[in-house]
Amino acid sequence: MPPVGELIWFAAALAGAGVVAGVLAGLFGIGGGAILVPVFYQVFGLLEVDDAVRMHLSVGTSLAIIVPTSLRSFLAHKKRGAVDMALLKSWILPVPLGVMAASLIAASVSSSALRAIFALIAILVGLRMLFNKAHWRLGTDLPANPVRAGVGAVIGLLSALMGIGGGVLNNTFMTLYGRPVHQAVATSAGVGVLISIPGLFGYLWAGWGEPGLPPFSTGYVNWVAVALIIPITLLVAPLGVRLAHALDKRQLEIGFGLFMLFVAARFFYSLS
Template sequence: MDLTSLTSNGQLFEVIGLGLALIGSGLVAGFLAGMFGIGGGAVLVPVLYQFLTVLGVDEGVRMHVSVATSLGIIIPTSIRSFLAHKKRGAADLELLKSWLIPLPLGVVAASLVAAYVSGDGLKGIFAVIAFVLGLRMLLNKEHWKLGNDIPGSPIRPLCGAGIGFFSTLMGIGGGVMNNTFMTLYGRPIHQAVATSSGTGLMISIPGTIGLIWAGWGAPELPPFSAGYVNLLGVALIIPVTTFAAPFGVKVAHSLPRRKMEVFFGIFLMVVAVRFILSLNGF
């Protein structure tokens, strides 16, 4: 779709508005990366999906490109967020070391699945997990626990692999899932947040590489794409997210998080319902 056609049918202003929305989502994503220890993918994926919809990107690859591009954007955000938390000594480095193998294995498995699953299938996976995570954040109670400390094998590596697998298919850095995992086993929320920024690194880097491979040569990809990763989208949003991440870190260590949890939980559930209603057959 060229500029002339956009102007003639009145879509140019809509595209400009979505471009501004992308920048706004980058600010929110970067802030959330620091505050919640996440890469902001749960915000970026639905916004990117709508942006690609207006641009007329084929529906068969639209969700794949959204997920993969989100993971690419998460890389620098996670780096900056993790270094800021690590400087404060809050991250559980022992847990991250124990996940050096199982978590990337889950990422690799997800990349293989993404190469074959349909756009609707990927959208459905995102919707179901987002709804469950949103519900958990809304109903979260501090006294909910599965144990007093994080277990060893086989639960720990299996959970790490699961976090890597589902986070990659959703285009997120695993922060929401890891926060849930750690707090259910008695770890303080600030430590969970700091550690989750580390899982973002372990997911986003191999996940981006895997989805470049999975989408290499795929038909109907938008311009400036490397596999499923759209380099133009990455270049547009990365500066904004990296700028905003440290502000989220400051808030995470100074203010109660419950109101933000409720807001983010509602956002996840609204996105989940919209994705489910957009599936073929609904």
């Protein structure tokens, strides 16, 4: 058992991460995974977690936190009738299959490779947010299978490699095919459920028995972080929401895009 002082410092650092993630998640109106992973990576570094497992632990812990938040959000949106249930039903197999593939990749790649993957996807997301145009369209309705199934699998794969709930990727997909942004956001909550639950078990399996993990970790999931972050993010997110209402939508898109590019640059710098 680690010294009590070390455990207190560990918990305090993670609580601070929860405050930062909660405010930023509220500000940018996303589930928080894209915020949590880079924040976790920095905090776990300050706590001297082995670099070989630090990125994996950040991604797995983020997915564990997304499970209850995505479930709560999905049920609330479903009650309002805002979710595209037909799309979700068509993705019940493709999205988890993509997540399972991501778990296999995570079990075999290095921390550097996982950081590079996160950074590359973050650049694409950041550029999309910076140069997004409301009139961009690829079609008037969502494509049928097998294209739809393939998109679901890719969203599951990329999201599980990044430790996110798939909101940014699914919002992009649905709005490019003419769906209202509110329906896209609501449906993304359900996509988060399809990603986070198999992702949690996948990262538990991928990191099982790995050396160098911090106290109270099972596989690539740290339960201290999970227990601390969920209530803290829910508590402080309204602060970010208040900031968001002081800015217009385009300013938020630019802010989030710049944040993702900054995170990507930080991860690429760590590879040098």
